[in-house]
Amino acid sequence: MNSMLRENSLSEKVIVVTGGGTGLGRSMSEMFSLLGASVVITSRKKEVLEKTAAEISSLTKNKVLPVVCDVRSYDEVEKMLQRTISEFGKVTSLLNNAAGNFVMPTERLSAKAFDTVVDIVLKGTYNCSLAFGKHWIENKQAANMLNIITTYAFTGSGFVAPSAAAKGGVLALTRSLAAEWAKYNIRTNAIAPGPFPTEGAWSRLFPEPLQKIIDPLQRIPFKRVGTHEELANLASYLLSDFSSYINGEVVVIDGGEWLYNAGQFNSFEKIPNEAWDIWEQMRKK
Ligand code: HXC
Numbered sequence: 001m002n003s004m005l006r007e008n009s010l011s012e013k014v015i016v017v018t019g020g021g022t023g024l025g026r027s028m029s030e031m032f033s034l035l036g037a038s039v040v041i042t043s044r045k046k047e048v049l050e051k052t053a054a055e056i057s058s059l060t061k062n063k064v065l066p067v068v069c070d071v072r073s074y075d076e077v078e079k080m081l082q083r084t085i086s087e088f089g090k091v092t093s094l095l096n097n098a099a100g101n102f103v104m105p106t107e108r109l110s111a112k113a114f115d116t117v118v119d120i121v122l123k124g125t126y127n128c129s130l131a132f133g134k135h136w137i138e139n140k141q142a143a144n145m146l147n148i149i150t151t152y153a154f155t156g157s158g159f160v161a162p163s164a165a166a167k168g169g170v171l172a173l174t175r176s177l178a179a180e181w182a183k184y185n186i187r188t189n190a191i192a193p194g195p196f197p198t199e200g201a202w203s204r205l206f207p208e209p210l211q212k213i214i215d216p217l218q219r220i221p222f223k224r225v226g227t228h229e230e231l232a233n234l235a236s237y238l239l240s241d242f243s244s245y246i247n248g249e250v251v252v253i254d255g256g257e258w259l260y261n262a263g264q265f266n267s268f269e270k271i272p273n274e275a276w277d278i279w280e281q282m283r284k285k
């Protein structure tokens with residue numbers, strides 16, 4: 001990946017990335033590490049974390065610490081925070097990226113299935129935000145939080161109702177803490193990505209049989225998905241001091257997808273030029 005920021009732009013940062021062992025969390029962790037940050041990657045799977053940490057470290061020559069932590073447990077989050085501080089002496093930034101999701105008609109879900117997704121996404125985010133926030137406030141330390149949401153946090157979406165409800169909650173939490181904790185020099189922002197292929201998301205949201213019926217590319221005016229480099233550069237900027245006056249913002253990075261599908265007349269692009277010619281001639285007549 002190519003970085004838009006200069007080398008060592010994040011060298012003063014100690015960044016915790018939840019769900020940092022795979023997918024977008026892994027790519028963002030790699031970019032932060034390339035830019036000189038000390039990075040802590042956390043999730044439930046020890047082997048995955050250890051492998052990712054070793055691979056990123058060998059590429060960037062910067063320390064990446066793997067720490068097992070289920071974000072649904074406040075105790076585990078507190079332990080992960082303490083482990084980070086004992087290793088690096090401080091923590092400056094939190095990236096709430098861990099998530100769980102699957103597609104299913106809502107009426108087919110059990111209450112436990114609903115809990116599972118909401119607990120990872122919303123409870124996981126507020127557990128981490130609360131533990132880290134308390135630490136920063138107590139230590140009078142300036143800090144930065146970044147939450148990964150989705151564009152259906154704005155619109156809602158059928159077939160992923162638990163995720164939509166939880167991401168909507170994370171959006172409200174982002175704006176609430178941005179307003180409340182600015183006085184402590186803690187910034188809180190969010191990124192709402194459109195489709196960025198990862199094994200975790202694609203296997204659960206666009207499994208092969210569904211791909212035959214639904215092509216996510218058709219929803220995107222650029223007719224392409226996002227690249228991990230594009231997202232990782234945005235995240236690096238929002239966690240860097242270059243964005244120090246940005247607080248409470250949600251940056252959409254989706255190639256225009258959600259607006260394209262919201263604008264009532266955008267589908268008129270399917271009308272060919274010849275048809276517009278005929279329409280103009282009729283109008284002039
Ligand atoms: C319906 C399901 C289900 C499915 C699980 N459940 N998968 N229900 N459809 N596909 C139900 C189970 O039957 C069970 O309920 C309950 O959910 C808990 O299931 P477990 O397998 O025990 O949960 P757990 O082991 O904690 O795993 C959590 C998980 C799993 C969310 C189900 O998929 C996971 O670990 N995901 C992590 C990674 C992930 O999801 N990444 C994608 C993020 S993508 P019962 O009642 O039967 O016991 C994303 C992108 C958004 O967010 C936007 C894209 C454009």
Ligand code: NAP
Nearest residue numbers: 019022023024043044045070071098099195196198200201
């Ligand atoms: P992913 O690779 O499946 O990432 C999800 C991560 O969350 C995994 O590393 C997983 O690791 C971790 N996780 C799940 N449950 C956890 C728990 N209880 N405690 C701690 N960690 C947990 O999927 P992704 O596509 O990269 O998604 C990353 C983020 O981007 C998510 O917030 C997702 O909603 C968002 N997003 C993705 C897309 C996309 O197109 N890919 C679009 C919009 C938003 P373990 O299983 O080891 O715990």
